[in-house]
Amino acid sequence: MFFGLSEEQEQFQDYVKKFLADNVTVDEIRKITNGEDEALAKEIYSGLINLGINALLVPEEHGGLGADLLSAVAVAQGLGSGVGPIPFAGAYVMAPIAINLAGSDEQKAKYLPQIVSNENKFGVGLSEYVAAREDAGIDLSNGKANGKALFVIDGDAADYFLLANKGGVLFLVDAKDKGIEITKLTSVDKTRSYLELNLKNAAAEVLPGSESDSEIAKKVLDAGRIIFAADSLGASESMIEKAVSYAKERKQFNRVIGSFQAVKHMCAEMASDLEPCYAMLWQAAHSFDHEPDEARLQACQAKSHISEVAKMVSKKATEVHGGMGFTDLLGLHYWFKRIGLNRQLLGGPELIREEAAEIQGFNQ
Amino acid sequence: MDLNYGAEYEDFRREVQAFCKEYQGVSFKSDSNDNNMSDALSGSSATKKSKKEVTRSDWQQILIEKGFIARAIPKEYGGYGGETDIIKSRIIATEFSKAKVPGGMGGQGIDMLVPTLLEWGSEEQKQKYIRPTLHGEMIWCQGYSEPNAGSDLASLQTKGELIDGNWVINGQKIWTSTAQYSQMMFCLVRTEPQAPKHSGISFILIPMDTPGIEIRPLVDMTLKAGFNEVFFDDVTVPEENIVAKRGEGWSVANSVLGHERGSLADPNATMNRLNTLINMMKEQTIDGRRLIDIPSYRDRLMQVQGKVMASQAHSLRLLSSKINPGQNVKLGGMIQKLVGTELRHELEGLAIDVLGEIGTLYEDSPYLKEDGSFQFTYMYFLGLIIGGGTNQIQKNIISERGLGMPKEPKVTEAS
Numbered sequence: 040m041f042f043g044l045s046e047e048q049e050q051f052q053d054y055v056k057k058f059l060a061d062n063v064t065v066d067e068i069r070k071i072t073n074g075e076d077e078a079l080a081k082e083i084y085s086g087l088i089n090l091g092i093n094a095l096l097v098p099e100e101h102g103g104l105g106a107d108l109l110s111a112v113a114v115a116q117g118l119g120s121g122v123g124p125i126p127f128a129g130a131y132v133m134a135p136i137a138i139n140l141a142g143s144d145e146q147k148a149k150y151l152p153q154i155v156s157n158e159n160k161f162g163v164g165l166s167e168y169v170a171a172r173e174d175a176g177i178d179l180s181n182g183k184a185n186g187k188a189l190f191v192i193d194g195d196a197a198d199y200f201l202l203a204n205k206g207g208v209l210f211l212v213d214a215k216d217k218g219i220e221i222t223k224l225t226s227v228d229k230t231r232s233y234l235e236l237n238l239k240n241a242a243a244e245v246l247p248g249s250e251s252d253s254e255i256a257k258k259v260l261d262a263g264r265i266i267f268a269a270d271s272l273g274a275s276e277s278m279i280e281k282a283v284s285y286a287k288e289r290k291q292f293n294r295v296i297g298s299f300q301a302v303k304h305m306c307a308e309m310a311s312d313l314e315p316c317y318a319m320l321w322q323a324a325h326s327f328d329h330e331p332d333e334a335r336l337q338a339c340q341a342k343s344h345i346s347e348v349a350k351m352v353s354k355k356a357t358e359v360h361g362g363m364g365f366t367d368l369l370g371l372h373y374w375f376k377r378i379g380l381n382r383q384l385l386g387g388p389e390l391i392r393e394e395a396a397e398i399q400g401f402n403q
Numbered sequence: 404m405d406l407n408y409g410a411e412y413e414d415f416r417r418e419v420q421a422f423c424k425e426y427q428g429v430s431f432k433s434d435s436n437d438n439n440m441s442d443a444l445s446g447s448s449a450t451k452k453s454k455k456e457v458t459r460s461d462w463q464q465i466l467i468e469k470g471f472i473a474r475a476i477p478k479e480y481g482g483y484g485g486e487t488d489i490i491k492s493r494i495i496a497t498e499f500s501k502a503k504v505p506g507g508m509g510g511q512g513i514d515m516l517v518p519t520l521l522e523w524g525s526e527e528q529k530q531k532y533i534r535p536t537l538h539g540e541m542i543w544c545q546g547y548s549e550p551n552a553g554s555d556l557a558s559l560q561t562k563g564e565l566i567d568g569n570w571v572i573n574g575q576k577i578w579t580s581t582a583q584y585s586q587m588m589f590c591l592v593r594t595e596p597q598a599p600k601h602s603g604i605s606f607i608l609i610p611m612d613t614p615g616i617e618i619r620p621l622v623d624m625t626l627k628a629g630f631n632e633v634f635f636d637d638v639t640v641p642e643e644n645i646v647a648k649r650g651e652g653w654s655v656a657n658s659v660l661g662h663e664r665g666s667l668a669d670p671n672a673t674m675n676r677l678n679t680l681i682n683m684m685k686e687q688t689i690d691g692r693r694l695i696d697i698p699s700y701r702d703r704l705m706q707v708q709g710k711v712m713a714s715q716a717h718s719l720r721l722l723s724s725k726i727n728p729g730q731n732v733k734l735g736g737m738i739q740k741l742v743g744t745e746l747r748h749e750l751e752g753l754a755i756d757v758l759g760e761i762g763t764l765y766e767d768s769p770y771l772k773e774d775g776s777f778q779f780t781y782m783y784f785l786g787l788i789i790g791g792g793t794n795q796i797q798k799n800i801i802s803e804r805g806l807g808m809p810k811e812p813k814v815t816e817a818s
Contacts, residue, residue: 040490041405042723043730109404283806298809300799306806307798311738318716325404337712344709392705393698401681401695401704 059121065370072229101151119273126193129163141248162194195232207256209249228380261338271349278356339395343388423502443776446675472507481534500671512543546590563592582631604652668743751781
């Protein structure tokens with residue numbers, strides 16, 4: 040019996056963390072997110088692709104690493120801890136899982152190797168499948184998609200979009216289709232992109248498995264939620280580390296502020312609420328692949344609970360930094376905002392808890 | 404990640420399950436000192452009206468013979484005489500909890516004194532005390548805290564002097580639970596007044612029927628479980644009643660304090676209480692509507708469920724770290740008392756809230772739900788949040804030992 044990340048998974052995570060720590064300082068994040076240095080952005084993106092994060096979930100028969108979701112979670116924790124400004128949850132987790140579970144043999148043979156080579160990239164829009172706001176939502180009929188998708192993730196350089204209608208039928212549209220109008224949404228989190236798509240008779244290539252089995256879309260959603268939870272966990276871990284080390288250095292009243300109980304207790308509260316989240320997250324990822332009966336509930340609870348803890352951490356860690364925590368100069372806000380987006384993407388805590396209750400048959 | 408325990412352990416699990424089936428519904432003859440809320444605390448339910456009645460000490464004997472408790476305690480001292488096996492312990496706890504079969508006795512003697520004696524006691528002490536303690540025939544109370552030595556326990560002042568081969572003890576202890584039922588007390592006493600405060604303390608065993616001991620009840624807010632104040636007036640016990648050497652009492656006490664902290668909030672018990680709460684919310688209604696169908700109540704329930712699930716997963720990770728040396732759970736163990744007691748308090752408080760006025764009923768009132776155990780446990784866990792090292796002390800420990808933050812500077816006496 041072993042409960043935790045394997046040595047390989049930890050190593051993979053360390054590579055990601057180290058890469059981000061070495062290459063992506065706050066100044067560099069600022070340049071990238073302001074669009075001031077596209078070359079740097081590309082360099083970071085390709086550096087992480089070179090580590091193989093795109094190939095993780097693609098089965099070996101299609102050239103990928105055939106890893107389980109827990110391995111992707113290990114990577115996502117690493118990306119969250121360094122606010123990695125690259126696509127992941129949609130492009131390299133939800134898309135390959137959807138295509139692998141619901142795609143025809145031809146679709147798998149075509150698209151999965153493209154994910155491994157990264158020659159075609161996938162944005163993912165399942166927000167309306169979870170909860171349609173602003174009259175968004177997509178109708179699918181006769182191979183044509185019509186409607187609006189908001190908060191499409193990882194869509195910045197996408198060649199295809201993976202979308203769903205309200206019934207959970209998954210389909211791909213080509214980003215070059217004349218029926219697609221793409222608008223950028225500006226959120227507080229500038230480390231990742233969020234798009235609006237307006238579709239008018241865009242050609243939709245349905246993943247046929249999702250028509251016959253409506254559970255597949257939910258499975259894809261579970262994976263995305265677990266990954267966003269992992270990202271928030273990593274970001275929270277990093278914020279606590281920053282808060283603790285700042286508190287050990289910053290002096291007031293002739294003492295380091297970390298010797299005041301008011302500050303120590305804030306740090307202890309953050310750490311002790313976050314600590315059980317690791318196990319919760321890993322168990323949810325493990326269940327995703329190995330315990331199907333438990334998987335949906337665990338994915339929902341991991342996403343909502345970790346989102347709540349991460350919100351608390353993002354607030355308290357900022358407070359420990361005092362006025363500096365509030366400045367752009369220190370850049371702590373990149374973590375704060377990333378946690379803020381992760382919380383809402385694919386369903387905020389209240390919506391997801393309602394789903395968790397439904398899964399258990401609580402609300403009749 | 405590998406959540407399988409292996410075939411050997413699955414056999415063992417079946418053995419435990421068969422035992423639980425055989426003893427399902429077992430209850431205790433009223434020879435015990437338990438108050439009627441102990442089932443709520445442990446999340447088990449030894450029902451009052453049942454087919455099988457045993458005494459507490461018979462039950463201890465049955466469990467010891469099976470190796471379900473006292474597993475790693477040598478046979479010569481009354482234990483099972485097996486190897487420590489964390490996975491088996493876990494399986495036992497889980498299956499007993501699922502089947503709602505009562506586990507072994509707890510208490511200061513079994514949980515704290517026995518491991519202390521095994522580590523520090525003389526051969527005579529082990530022979531004399533461990534067997535009757537394990538069998539529930541010798542109840543112990545713990546004499547640590549004093550009115551002026553709470554969180555700062557090491558400043559305790561109860562005095563012990565060695566006079567003519569006897570310890571003569573004077574002073575006062577407080578928060579002593581079960582003192583009125585106990586045959587024995589293990590007590591921290593200042594025997595070396597000249598030594599620095601941590602090295603002037605000795606660990607002494609005191610029979611409670613020794614002349615000069617006065618016990619005064621100190622009723623707590625639940626009005627059920629009681630504490631006591633214990634006064635010592637020239638209480639005289641033989642010199643050999645000291646455990647380890649003079650001045651080593653602080654080390655002796657600290658070596659088992661960790662056990663107590665970990666055991667204060669068992670995740671299995673918490674999961675059972677959550678299930679009790681869920682069932683109650685499906686049965687009880689407001690204006691004919693089930694409580695669980697009221698969205699605001701349901702959301703709070705789901706929030707608590709999330710925390711309980713996190714706790715459960717966390718306990719698996721801690722278990723794993725004990726089996727797989729080198730697995731890093733630096734902070735993992737330290738947070739258990741803080742997180743576990745707060746969670747239980749929140750869970751029981753939610754049950755009261757969803758019951759509204761009905762949730763405040765107590766003792767033998769009409770309309771009582773679950774014997775009033777939600778109110779009792781809600782208050783009892785407030786006691787545990789304060790006791791066993793307050794949760795503020797826990798936060799100091801977590802920040803200093805877990806996060807490496809500096810200690811509060813010492814205030815000098817002169818200022």
